[in-house]
Amino acid sequence: LAKTTQPISMDSYEGQEVNITCSHNNIATNDYITWYQQFPSQGPRFIIQGYKTKVTNEVASLFIPADRKSSTLSLPRVSLSDTAVYYCLVGADSNYQLIWGAGTKLIIKP
Amino acid sequence: GAVVSQHPSWVICKSGTSVKIECRSLDFQATTMFWYRQFPKQSLMLMATSNEGSKATYEQGVEKDKFLINHASLTLSTLTVTSAHPEDSSFYICSARAQGDQPQHFGDGTRLSIL
Numbered sequence: 001l002a003k004t005t006q007p008i009s010m011d012s013y014e015g016q017e018v019n020i021t022c023s024h025n026n027i028a029t030n031d032y033i034t035w036y037q038q039f040p041s042q043g044p045r046f047i048i049q050g051y052k053t054k055v056t057n058e059v060a061s062l063f064i065p066a067d068r069k070s071s072t073l074s075l076p077r078v079s080l081s082d083t084a085v086y087y088c089l090v091g092a093d094s095n096y097q098l099i100w101g102a103g104t105k106l107i108i109k110p
Numbered sequence: 111g112a113v114v115s116q117h118p119s120w121v122i123c124k125s126g127t128s129v130k131i132e133c134r135s136l137d138f139q140a141t142t143m144f145w146y147r148q149f150p151k152q153s154l155m156l157m158a159t160s161n162e163g164s165k166a167t168y169e170q171g172v173e174k175d176k177f178l179i180n181h182a183s184l185t186l187s188t189l190t191v192t193s194a195h196p197e198d199s200s201f202y203i204c205s206a207r208a209q210g211d212q213p214q215h216f217g218d219g220t221r222l223s224i225l
Contacts, residue, residue: 034213043116043203043216044154087153098144098214100154 004088004101011107018075020104022088025069033064033071036087038103044087047073083108113137114206116217124225125196131189131220133204139184140206144214145177148201160187194224 005023012018024033032051036044048055050062050071061074075082085105091098113136121129133143142161146154158174160166160181168174176198178190187206191198201221205214 032211032213036216041201041219041221043114043205043219046112046213046215049213098156100156102153 003099004090006086006088006101006104008102009105009107011109012078013109014079015077018078018082018106018108020073020075020086020088020106021070022073022101023070024088024090027068027090031090033062033068034089034091035060035062035071035073036089037082038085038087047086078106078108080108080110082106111137112208112215114204114215114217116204116220118220119218120221120223122223122225123194126193127224129191129194129222131191131202131204131222133187133189133206133217135185135206135215138206138208138215140187141184141209142207143181143187144205144207145179145187145189146203146205148203148219150201154203157189191222194222196224198222199224 032049034049035047037047038044048057048060048062050064052064055062063072085103087100087103115134115136117132144159145157147157148154156169157172158166158168158179160179162181162184166179181187199222201219203219205216207214
């Protein structure tokens with residue numbers, strides 16, 4: 001079972017690029033890496049998912065090194081509305097025990 | 111796309127009442143649905159996983175007779191908190207996944223307060 005470790009909190013400023021790294025040393029061969037954003041009193045919102053190398057969509061990029069023991073979520077040009085908790089999730093279809101880490105509280109300042 | 115609706119968004123009821131929460135995938139068929147519980151300032155805690163037409167798989171420490179889960183169709187799962195007590199008060203969130211390699215998509219959660 002993979003277990004994730006993320007920084008508890010991070011601060012940044014509007015317009016900056018923010019990178020949040022997640023460690024998952026025990027990731028299994030068939031595990032995907034998924035990132036979610038959560039605002040208070042709401043369900044998590046899917047941001048991006050990847051298996052290896054780099055994935056990019058309209059809101060973020062996900063970098064995964066060859067050993068897959070970590071991953072980095074990159075948010076370009078953040079705004080105040082990006083202030084939220086970000087979770088890294090590692091899991092696969094056959095593994096129902098999808099383990100959520102503590103998440104990273106990201107605070108964006110003006 | 112990938113919209114999950116959860117209802118109700120909040121409920122307040124007396125101790126001893128049973129409460130049902132619905133989770134619907136609106137624009138996709140969900141092979142698997144998940145139920146989570148979240149305490150303030152904490153991460154999500156998986157309670158159970160259910161596949162359509164099968165019995166739910168509960169995580170260790172979750173009472174299956176207390177938290178009844180039904181996944182009767184590919185678009186609907188329900189969580190019933192039976193004989194709820196104040197310690198059951200929490201934020202309950204469901205998610206749905208189309209296939210194994212697809213991400214989960216979440217409802218907006220249900221705030222349950224038991225008086």
